[in-house]
Amino acid sequence: MDELDRAIINELQGGFPVCERPYAVVAERLGTDEYKLLARLYRMREQGVLSRFGPMYHAERLGGALTLCAMQVPEQEFERVADYVNDFPEVAHNYARDHALNMWFVLATETPERISEVIDAIEARSGYPVYNMPKIEEYFVGLRFEA
Amino acid sequence: MSTAARVSKDALEPAKGGLDAVDRGLIAATQAGLPLSPRPYHVLAAGLGVPAEEVMQRLQRMQAAGVIRRIGAVPNHYALGYRANGMSVWDVPDESVNELGRRVGALDFVSHCYHRPRHLPLWPYNLFAMVHGKSREEVEDKVARIAGLLGDANHGHTVLYSTRILKKMGLRIGT
Numbered sequence: 675m676d677e678l679d680r681a682i683i684n685e686l687q688g689g690f691p692v693c694e695r696p697y698a699v700v701a702e703r704l705g706t707d708e709y710k711l712l713a714r715l716y717r718m719r720e721q722g723v724l725s726r727f728g729p730m731y732h733a734e735r736l737g738g739a740l741t742l743c744a745m746q747v748p749e750q751e752f753e754r755v756a757d758y759v760n761d762f763p764e765v766a767h768n769y770a771r772d773h774a775l776n777m778w779f780v781l782a783t784e785t786p787e788r789i790s791e792v793i794d795a796i797e798a799r800s801g802y803p804v805y806n807m808p809k810i811e812e813y814f815v816g817l818r819f820e821a
Numbered sequence: 822m823s824t825a826a827r828v829s830k831d832a833l834e835p836a837k838g839g840l841d842a843v844d845r846g847l848i849a850a851t852q853a854g855l856p857l858s859p860r861p862y863h864v865l866a867a868g869l870g871v872p873a874e875e876v877m878q879r880l881q882r883m884q885a886a887g888v889i890r891r892i893g894a895v896p897n898h899y900a901l902g903y904r905a906n907g908m909s910v911w912d913v914p915d916e917s918v919n920e921l922g923r924r925v926g927a928l929d930f931v932s933h934c935y936h937r938p939r940h941l942p943l944w945p946y947n948l949f950a951m952v953h954g955k956s957r958e959e960v961e962d963k964v965a966r967i968a969g970l971l972g973d974a975n976h977g978h979t980v981l982y983s984t985r986i987l988k989k990m991g992l993r994i995g996t
């Protein structure tokens with residue numbers, strides 16, 4: 675990553691214009707040209723430096739639902755339960771964490787009802803309770819990482 | 822809402838999530854991201870069979886309605902050197918959680934901040950604040966700043982570090 679890559683990342687976390695030639699607008703702000711900016715974005719997307727570039731949708735406002743779930747899974751059962759949980763396409767991500775509740779995953783479903791169906795299925799199959807922690811209030815989402 | 826006046830009546834018809842078929846087509850077309858082409862909205866418009874002007878209006882309307890949080894880049898924070906990611910969790914009085922949550926969420930190093938339910942006795946924490954840093958020490962420093970802000974309202978806290986990513990994929994939203 676060079677200075678231009680860093681400048682692009684820092685600039686584009688703030689937002690992207692909606693107009694006929696938005697890359698040209700951003701390129702001018704950065705003191706570069708449209709094609710160079712496009713080439714850099716393409717490369718950073720390919721290399722995974724950018725996880726995403728585009729509209730960030732608000733799942734609940736699209737009619738879907740999101741929740742955070744945690745489980746307490748004994749070490750010897752961990753892989754089996756992780757495989758089973760990860761098999762659900764509704765599981766967006768899943769992290770092992772250093773706590774008695776050692777498995778934490780996010781469910782993203784097309785309907786609110788589907789959340790409890792997936793949780794019930796995971797509990798029935800794994801034999802362990804799922805602690806459902808849907809957000810009650812959102813105070814902040816987003817962060818500018820200084821590249 | 823200033824953009825509402827500029828969109829057709831059809832686009833405001835109530836549908837799932839207040840969106841119509843063209844909106845949902847647009848969402849599907851941008852799931853993988855925005856086209857990397859000089860006129861990205863024209864590319865989307867051609868695929869959907871609608872004028873580019875309409876694509877831009879719909880994106881602006883969805884942004885104004887909060888259906889789109891923003892259009893922009895999400896860097897992979899690991900690639901930028903932010904390798905220590907701590908989920909700090911706090912037990913604060915329910916009657917002041919909103920006030921405290923807003924203050925914690927306003928800190929410039931907190932990426933997500935939510936009020937979530939407790940599960941007693943195993944889980945007494947009701948305020949979640951995700952903290953990112955380049956090292957665990959940096960995360961611990963930031964957690965100490967949150968503790969300082971909460972003062973006596975903090976009845977207990979801990980930080981959960983991720984030890985392994987078991988699965989990670991972009992959110993897929995049904996259309």
